[in-house]
Amino acid sequence: MQTNYPNRITGTAIPELTFELLSGGQWNSQAKMHYAFTLLTIYRGMWCGHCKHQLMELNRLHDEFSARNVNMVAVSADTLERASSTVVELNLDKLEIGINLPIEQARLLGVFVSKQVKPIEMPLFCEPASFLIREDGTVFAAWIASNAFARTEPADILAYLDFVKDNAARPPRGSA
Known part of the structure; x- marks a missing residue:
């Protein structure tokens, strides 16, 4: 039984x-961010119905996030082909999608990792997570x-x- 837990990151x-972006280039957490916040959403993969719902909601609310000076990117361990088919299937015309999420890097974020159970799943994949990252690169x-269910809805974010917009100086919750 594993008893070590990742450090709190807020x-x-x-x-x-x-990781690579479907639109070309890469997303790097250490690059200068040009928005008040970046919402990094990690999703399980093309087979997950809950992920599909979440991705469609993020795409639908893209302009609402942009109006709040929030950049969005969603990523999974899916390959180029798998992620591309998800974008086409769901008509994700606004949401930036990343591919080939490195599992070991995701573990540093405290993301839960699962092994393949169904043939359609990736051999290893991340369970859902969302990170709201400040312009200065802090979470x-x-x-x-730890599973597909009960994830945070984009509207709740x-x-x-x-x-928090009027309380920008407040410390992040969970950082004590």
């Missing part, structure tokens, strides 16, 4: 994380799940952004 710099909020 209030600290996001660990090194780099302001984190929502991490929007409500949280509206709540």
